[in-house]
Amino acid sequence: MGVLVRTRRKLPYPPGPKGLPILGNMFMMDQLTHRGLAQLSKQHGGLFHLKIGFLHMVTVSTPDMARQVLQQQDNIFSNRPANIAIKYLTYDRADMAFAHYGPFWRQMRKICVMKLFSRKRAESWDSVRDEVESMVRFIESKTGSPVNIGELVFNLMKNIIFRAAFGTISHEGQEEFVSIMQEFSKLFGAFNIADFFPWLGWVDPQGFYKRLGKARMSLDRFIDHIIDDHEQKKKNKIENDVVDGDVVETDMVDELIAAREEEKSINLTRDNIKAIIMVRT
16 A cells, blocks of 8 residues: 555646646636637536646536536535735635635634624614615605616615624715725736746736735724724723613624634634625625
């Protein structure tokens, strides 16, 4: 058995289009749409291999192969790949979306399902009803006048997400937060040569790493202030108590702070809280 293990050869990759030295199939990146991949599968089969720089990729194009990957062997393929930007902006996979499958991911999923996205929790958010009613009243006030429904719905979603996440009725800071999230979204999908050729990480003519640092610093500053404010309210026993005759509605930050104290089986850090908020919103 020992000899067999030591002499066993590495299994070859599936067949695929021939690539160039070092670059691999990078010259084909404009063809890697769903239609382009479908055409390649006709030439190379339902399971074929592509090499983009140093990255090896396998494309699945048949129902049987998809069932193997997504159902029968899903635990093997469950981890989501993350580029340099995603790793950095999620505090090294500190959230649930990009965490590796395992005990930590299961605990994070439990927290998200029970604390943030349960039906009971969703039904308790008065902020959703308040914002919808506000939009309906605005539309009623514009009877006989044209209304941009797309813009109204977009603003409605911004208001609901901001209130659900941070609990503030005023929209102070909302535009700043939206701007931060838009920059995060751009950086997640931005081309970075180091994702494909790690030894070229020092080549940064577009200032990509400077943008990464600035974006995360902006998020740190914004959410740290909100977390500090929530923790201070909790210390003063204001959170969840009656204030001026009104019950204070808990938000996403409140729930995550509470989970940090309740879940002893996982070390939920401030970075976890920030990463969850960033990805969930």
